[in-house]
Amino acid sequence: MRKGATWAGLALLLAVLAAAPLYVSPYVLGLLVGIAGYVTLATAWAMFSGPTRYVSLATVAFFGIGAYTVAVLSETLPYPLVLLVAALIGLAVALVVGLSTLRLAGVYFVIFTFGLAELVRQLVTWYEINVTGTLGRYIFLPLGPEHIYWQLLALAAFTLSLSWWVSRSRIGLALKVIGDDEVVAAHSGINLTRTKLMLFAASSVIITLVGAIQAPRWTYVEPAIVFNPTLSFLTLIMALLGGATRLWGPALGAIPLFLLFEWLAANFPNHYSILLGLLFILIVFVLPNGVLAFAEKLWGGNAGKVAAATRGTPPS
Amino acid sequence: MLATALITGLVLGGTYALVAMGLTLQYGISRIMNLAYGETVIAASFGAYLLNNAIGINPLLGLALIVPLGFVFGYLVYGLMLRPLVARSRDAASLEINSILATFGLLFVIQGVMLVAFGTNFTSYSYMNFGVNVLGANIAANRLLAFVLAVAIGGGLYLLLTRTRWGTALRAVAVSPSSAALVGIDADRAARFAFALGSALAAAGGVIVSMYQTFTATSGVIFTMKALIVVIMGGVGNLLGALSAGLILGLVETFVATYLDPGLTLAATYLIFLAILLWRPAGLFGRAR
Numbered sequence: 105m106r107k108g109a110t111w112a113g114l115a116l117l118l119a120v121l122a123a124a125p126l127y128v129s130p131y132v133l134g135l136l137v138g139i140a141g142y143v144t145l146a147t148a149w150a151m152f153s154g155p156t157r158y159v160s161l162a163t164v165a166f167f168g169i170g171a172y173t174v175a176v177l178s179e180t181l182p183y184p185l186v187l188l189v190a191a192l193i194g195l196a197v198a199l200v201v202g203l204s205t206l207r208l209a210g211v212y213f214v215i216f217t218f219g220l221a222e223l224v225r226q227l228v229t230w231y232e233i234n235v236t237g238t239l240g241r242y243i244f245l246p247l248g249p250e251h252i253y254w255q256l257l258a259l260a261a262f263t264l265s266l267s268w269w270v271s272r273s274r275i276g277l278a279l280k281v282i283g284d285d286e287v288v289a290a291h292s293g294i295n296l297t298r299t300k301l302m303l304f305a306a307s308s309v310i311i312t313l314v315g316a317i318q319a320p321r322w323t324y325v326e327p328a329i330v331f332n333p334t335l336s337f338l339t340l341i342m343a344l345l346g347g348a349t350r351l352w353g354p355a356l357g358a359i360p361l362f363l364l365f366e367w368l369a370a371n372f373p374n375h376y377s378i379l380l381g382l383l384f385i386l387i388v389f390v391l392p393n394g395v396l397a398f399a400e401k402l403w404g405g406n407a408g409k410v411a412a413a414t415r416g417t418p419p420s
Numbered sequence: 421m422l423a424t425a426l427i428t429g430l431v432l433g434g435t436y437a438l439v440a441m442g443l444t445l446q447y448g449i450s451r452i453m454n455l456a457y458g459e460t461v462i463a464a465s466f467g468a469y470l471l472n473n474a475i476g477i478n479p480l481l482g483l484a485l486i487v488p489l490g491f492v493f494g495y496l497v498y499g500l501m502l503r504p505l506v507a508r509s510r511d512a513a514s515l516e517i518n519s520i521l522a523t524f525g526l527l528f529v530i531q532g533v534m535l536v537a538f539g540t541n542f543t544s545y546s547y548m549n550f551g552v553n554v555l556g557a558n559i560a561a562n563r564l565l566a567f568v569l570a571v572a573i574g575g576g577l578y579l580l581l582t583r584t585r586w587g588t589a590l591r592a593v594a595v596s597p598s599s600a601a602l603v604g605i606d607a608d609r610a611a612r613f614a615f616a617l618g619s620a621l622a623a624a625g626g627v628i629v630s631m632y633q634t635f636t637a638t639s640g641v642i643f644t645m646k647a648l649i650v651v652i653m654g655g656v657g658n659l660l661g662a663l664s665a666g667l668i669l670g671l672v673e674t675f676v677a678t679y680l681d682p683g684l685t686l687a688a689t690y691l692i693f694l695a696i697l698l699w700r701p702a703g704l705f706g707r708a709r
Binding site: 157159161204205207211212214215216218219222223226227229230233234333337340344374375376377378379380381382383384385388389 | 644
């Protein structure tokens with residue numbers, strides 16, 4: 105019974121959100137587009153990085169690849185095909201990066217992804233200057249904010265469902281074992297590289313699609329705009345605030361932080377990144393496992409103790 | 421052209437080696453993966469620029485002012501921000517993740533302060549900007565001075581670490597923090613000291629870089645990346661490894677820029693990085709752990 109009610113509630117929520125363009129102002133719709141984008145990004149990021157603890161700083165590399173593919177191909181191919189091509193390019197890059205770095209210790213992966221965005225940006229810039237001879241492109245697609253919003257909402261719903269499915273499947277269990285102890289995982293017969301690679305690829309393709317879908321909002325696109333490292337940073341901090349190991353954690357972290365960042369960017373444009381950094385340090389210090397885990401610990405329910413036990417920390 | 425590329429590459433590599441030595445101390449001894457390292461370098465560059473243009477203190481003298489400041493900065497950052505994380509972390513892996521996250525935040529704070537103070541413009545100043553003939557190649561005097569300084573500071577540090585009792589204690593902590601405590605070494609103090617020393621080296625690198633390169637408030641990430649690549653190539657905590665790897669990186673970059681395309685240097689750096697990671701994850705000169 106309770107399960108049925110949860111499903112009905114979720115379906116109702118999705119319907120109310122999908123109908124939002126009919127009853128909200130253009131400004132609120134703009135905010136909703138941003139929220140839907142970041143909820144998807146943070147959930148997709150946490151799907152891989154949460155259980156495995158492989159912190160990826162490459163979010164913007166894939167996001168930018170998606171956005172740039174749309175900028176390059178939007179006039180030559182029909183829109184659905186452009187999205188497909190973007191997803192395929194994202195998949196190819198994810199497989200190359202994953203195959204070469206996921207075998208290694210976690211810290212090398214972090215370092216590599218840290219520079220990946222810069223590498224992709226420089227390669228795209230180099231290609232544009234030397235091969236096509238132009239830097240910066242225009243995107244003219246007949247898509248209003250409500251179309252972008254619906255696409256992002258669908259993608260967010262899909263990402264959350266995928267994340268839910270993964271957490272209940274064998275592969276999700278395998279990921280948790282890998283996150284706790286890779287040696288144990290290998291001895292239990294888990295194919296480490298394949299498991300990590302599958303999740304990394306899925307997460308990266310979703311991130312690429314978010315970039316592709318959001319691209320038409322810019323109209324004008326150049327590498328410095330779409331490969332802005334702040335995006336990787338925001339995604340990470342949102343997922344951490346909410347709790348990267350929970351299904352709803354990243355989404356719950358994304359909504360308040362997105363609104364806060366919008367407010368900060370509007371009111372303190374010059375001190376924006378200082379405030380971001382301080383907030384980030386604060387979150388790392390005060391809420392290392394995210395708000396959800398903190399709340400559960402505070403109210404002491406069974407859920408908190410079980411969750412703490414599965415993470416390997418003794419319940420206090 | 422070959423001789424010029426060779427000498428320019430070595431000179432550039434000297435600076436990379438110096439910058440990377442600081443990071444290898446921080447990561448090897450203090451076990452802190454500091455993503456804000458490049459920001460420390462750039463902050464020192466801006467410091468040298470300010471001293472040179474506003475008060476008229478040349479960068480050589482500026483070094484004597486900025487390097488101790490870098491030391492104090494590192495000491496404070498470790499004591500205030502990183503020490504609690506070290507105390508909280510259960511094992512090396514979780515300390516690694518925690519320190520990466522905390523210093524990632526620090527990166528944005530330092531970068532934000534520099535953006536407010538100096539804006540986004542490319543900055544440079546002119547110091548000893550005349551050509552010197554070295555073995556038939558024409559090199560700017562400031563680059564040559566940078567190389568001499570890098571060798572002197574790096575060499576001095578190496579002697580300090582290998583020839584003194586105090587340096588031996590630091591290296592003992594790098595090998596095993598828990599066993600170092602057994603023979604009466606204060607591992608916590610050593611870690612704090614190594615971190616501060618690393619920041620001082622970053623500051624020295626920043627002043628030296630500013631003598632011959634333009635820099636912006638946002639170029640710290642590149643320095644962090646290059647230093648990390650050098651550290652991993654040379655093997656974590658290995659000073660001589662960092663020296664050789666830094667020189668190799670400088671040479672490769674200069675050759676790619678001279679014979680292929682200046683826009684591809686970072687891509688070349690990355691290829692080397694990947695090749696090293698896949699071929700010898702413990703570094704060119706490191707032993708498997």
